[in-house]
Amino acid sequence: MIPKKRRTEYPLISIITVNYNHSEVTCELIESLNKISYPNIEIIVIDNCSPDDDPKLIKRRFPNIILVENPINYGFAAGNNYGLMRAQGKYVLLLNNDTVVAENFIEPLLEKLESDQSIGAVSPKIRFFHTPDTIQYAGYTPIDSRTMRNFSIGYNEVDKGQYDFDRETAYAHGAAMMVPMEIVKQIGMMSYIFFLYYEEADWCARIYNAGYKMFYVHNSLIYHKESISTGKLSPMKIYYLNRNRLVFMRRNIKGKDFYIGIFYQLFIAIPKNALKFFFKGKFQLFHAYNRAIGWHLKNLFNKEIHENPML
Numbered sequence: 629m630i631p632k633k634r635r636t637e638y639p640l641i642s643i644i645t646v647n648y649n650h651s652e653v654t655c656e657l658i659e660s661l662n663k664i665s666y667p668n669i670e671i672i673v674i675d676n677c678s679p680d681d682d683p684k685l686i687k688r689r690f691p692n693i694i695l696v697e698n699p700i701n702y703g704f705a706a707g708n709n710y711g712l713m714r715a716q717g718k719y720v721l722l723l724n725n726d727t728v729v730a731e732n733f734i735e736p737l738l739e740k741l742e743s744d745q746s747i748g749a750v751s752p753k754i755r756f757f758h759t760p761d762t763i764q765y766a767g768y769t770p771i772d773s774r775t776m777r778n779f780s781i782g783y784n785e786v787d788k789g790q791y792d793f794d795r796e797t798a799y800a801h802g803a804a805m806m807v808p809m810e811i812v813k814q815i816g817m818m819s820y821i822f823f824l825y826y827e828e829a830d831w832c833a834r835i836y837n838a839g840y841k842m843f844y845v846h847n848s849l850i851y852h853k854e855s856i857s858t859g860k861l862s863p864m865k866i867y868y869l870n871r872n873r874l875v876f877m878r879r880n881i882k883g884k885d886f887y888i889g890i891f892y893q894l895f896i897a898i899p900k901n902a903l904k905f906f907f908k909g910k911f912q913l914f915h916a917y918n919r920a921i922g923w924h925l926k927n928l929f930n931k932e933i934h935e936n937p938m939l
Contacts, residue, residue, distance in 0.1 A: 638668040639718040641734060641806070644711030645725045646674045646704055649681040653853070654725040658690050666734035670694065672714050673725075674707040703823030712817050712939060717809060722828075724803040726853040728757060736848040737806045740794065748840025749807045749832060751800040752848030755787060764852055766791035767844035768799040771829065773885040774892045776873045781844075797844045798836075802828030804850050807835070814838060816936040819879070824864075826872035833880045834936065863916040870898060870920035878933055894921070 643661065647654045654673060661671060671693040675683035677700055687695040696710055708722055719738065723729075737750045754765035766782035778798065782791050805828065815834045818827045832842060877889050902917035927933065 635735070638666065639738070640716060641666065641669045641719045641721055641738070642672060642711070642715035642717030642809075643669055643721045643723055644672045644674065644708055644715065645723050646676060646707035646711070647678065647681075647683055647686065647725050648676045648701065648707075649678045650725060651675075651678070651681050651683050651686050654683075654686055655689055657723070657725050657727055657729070658686070658693065660728045662690070663731055664729060664734060665732045666738075669734070670716060672696065672711045674698065674711050676701040676703070676707045702820065705818040705822045705824075705827035706820050708827075709817040709820070709937065712812060715809065719806055719808055720812060721804070721806040722802070723850075724852065726757075727754075727803055728851045728853075730849040730851075733848045733850055736845045740843055740845050741806065741808060744841075746839070746841055747843055748811050748835040748838070749800040749805050749842045750845050750848075751797070751805045751842075752850050753787075753791065753844070753846055754801060754803060754850055754852050757851040757853045760851055761786050763787050763791065764854070765801045765803075765844070766846070767795050767797035768801070770798040771876075773877075773881050773889050775897065776877060776889060776893065791844075792846045794846055795844050797842050799829055799832040800842045800844075803852050803854075805832075811835060811838070811840065813939050816938045819936060821875055821933050821935070822868075822872050824868045824872070826869075826876045830876055830879060833876075861913070863912045866913055866916040867920050870917055871923050874920070874924055875933060 645654060645657060658671060673686055673693055673695050675695065675697045677698050683695065683697055687693060694714060696714060698710065712720060719741065733752055737752060740750050741747055751765065756762045756764050763782035763785050765780045769779045769781065771778040815838050818831050822830065835842065874893060877886060881889055898917055898921065902914050905913040
């Protein structure tokens with residue numbers, strides 16, 4: 629066996645995470661980052677105006693981090709963008725605050741990006757934190773232009789090594805994705821219009837449309853606690869998922885596929901799901917669907933939907 633060549637250069641990697649009301653959770657992430665083997669990182673924590681939390685405790689515990697306290701919660705996409713504006717690294721790694729990382733998770737991601745200049749984003753294998761032998765993500769299938777849904781490869785499967793190979797993926801995972809800063813400068817930052825959900829899928833679509841590939845990297849591993857900020861099923865989650873599913877369509881689906889998809893969403897998928905909650909007496913969830921549609925009626929000609937903020 630040929631011994632692996634020892635790395636002699638360690639480009640700076642800017643790790644960006646967004647905090648909202650979960651400073652203790654964010655501290656658990658930083659604690660795991662302080663144990664990694666890669667020696668050259670900066671950690672940028674963006675607090676999105678947490679109303680029931682003191683983000684300053686993150687800085688007190690970890691004085692070497694960069695803490696940005698936003699005066700207003702402009703959303704998850706904007707939080708990441710503020711991190712991108714502060715980042716000094718050759719590579720940026722967007723990492724959900726409800727994740728915990730393996731010691732050597734960075735090196736495989738970096739090596740993959742450096743191995744091929746046509747790769748624009750990479751994500752690690754993601755397992756569930758509370759069932760650490762179970763896979764959440766080993767790549768994504770493409771989004772169906774009608775249903776606007778796709779599937780996480782390996783989801784809920786016990787990890788027996790069945791996905792222990794790198795593969796091209798339709799989308800990187802928003803919980804952990806590394807991108808060269810040069811590509812961020814080329815395509816721009818995340819669209820502010822999303823606020824929450826679908827922003828990373830839209831960003832990946834722009835990376836792909838600029839001519840780059842995305843890869844799942846099997847020998848990089850993180851653990852994801854999932855849905856700490858928004859809950860398993862909340863009115864806010866339903867509102868933004870459905871609102872932004874249509875925003876994603878308006879930004880990325882073209883021609884006949886767009887009209888078929890819009891018809892399916894407005895007259896089949898959304899009414900069916902909304903009525904299901906109505907008949908179960910879950911009226912807050914029912915109204916969340918109505919508000920999602922209402923937003924699009926009010927913003928039918930809003931040019932901001934198609935804007936891409938540049939770095």
